[in-house]
Amino acid sequence: NAGVTQTPKFQVLKTGQSMTLQCAQDMNHEYMSWYRQDPGMGLRLIHYSVGAGITDQGEVPNGYNVSRSTTEDFPLRLLSAAPSQTSVYFCASSPTGSGANVLTFGAGSRLTVL
Amino acid sequence: AQRVTQPEKLLSVFKGAPVELKCNYSYSGSPELFWYVQYSRQRLQLLLRHISRESIKGFTADLNKGETSFHLKKPFAQEEDSAMYYCALSVSEGSEKLVFGKGTKLTVNP
Numbered sequence: 091n092a093g094v095t096q097t098p099k100f101q102v103l104k105t106g107q108s109m110t111l112q113c114a115q116d117m118n119h120e121y122m123s124w125y126r127q128d129p130g131m132g133l134r135l136i137h138y139s140v141g142a143g144i145t146d147q148g149e150v151p152n153g154y155n156v157s158r159s160t161t162e163d164f165p166l167r168l169l170s171a172a173p174s175q176t177s178v179y180f181c182a183s184s185p186t187g188s189g190a191n192v193l194t195f196g197a198g199s200r201l202t203v204l
Numbered sequence: 205a206q207r208v209t210q211p212e213k214l215l216s217v218f219k220g221a222p223v224e225l226k227c228n229y230s231y232s233g234s235p236e237l238f239w240y241v242q243y244s245r246q247r248l249q250l251l252l253r254h255i256s257r258e259s260i261k262g263f264t265a266d267l268n269k270g271e272t273s274f275h276l277k278k279p280f281a282q283e284e285d286s287a288m289y290y291c292a293l294s295v296s297e298g299s300e301k302l303v304f305g306k307g308t309k310l311t312v313n314p
Contacts, residue, residue: 121300130213132290132306133248140300148301180248184300191236191294191302195248 096196113181122164210305225276227291236294237274
């Protein structure tokens with residue numbers, strides 16, 4: 091039982107490049123989400139999904155795309171990276187219904203955009 | 205709009221001293237509140253939730269609806285309590301979406 095797995099752990103991009111942060115969970119959780127963590131800003135919700143085929147925007151969605159084709163996977167795409175997207179990204183999942191709100195987090199992906 | 209405020213970015217105490225990490229929220233409905241913790245080189249994890257009314261690792265937190273607060277307390281801090289603490293609010297009843305505060309970094313000195 092691996093929990094929530096994020097790849098890569100570290101990535102350096104140049105402005106304008108694209109990339110995908112991968113997130114997979116093996117707990118059969120319906121809910122998955124992406125947060126970014128910035129110094130002094132706490133954790134801010136980027137996008138979330140309540141099940142396969144369903145996604146929605148969080149607090150800071152601009153510059154990011156997501157899709158949810160399976161229950162297990164929830165990739166985060168940066169189409170044209172900007173220095174403002176330099177951050178640590180966390181994927182988190184939880185069951186719905188009873189046990190909802192108890193997020194299981196991945197280890198994080200540190201992204202630097204030059 | 206829902207908001208969580210943690211007024212202290214940094215908090216430093218000595219081992220054995222009491223510690224209180226403050227959390228205030230704004231929410232018009234019935235709140236669900238949580239404390240998450242991130243120890244050095246570890247993942248963010250749930251510490252406690254108000255509906256459980258538990259004491260975890262000696263920490264307790266009481267929801268005060270009158271003062272819209274959910275402060276985290278421990279009577280005798282330990283060095284291993286040093287970590288980043290986040291207060292979080294569920295944006296609607298039973299919702300998985302959480303709004304986090306900006307976090308408080310607690311350092312417990314020997």
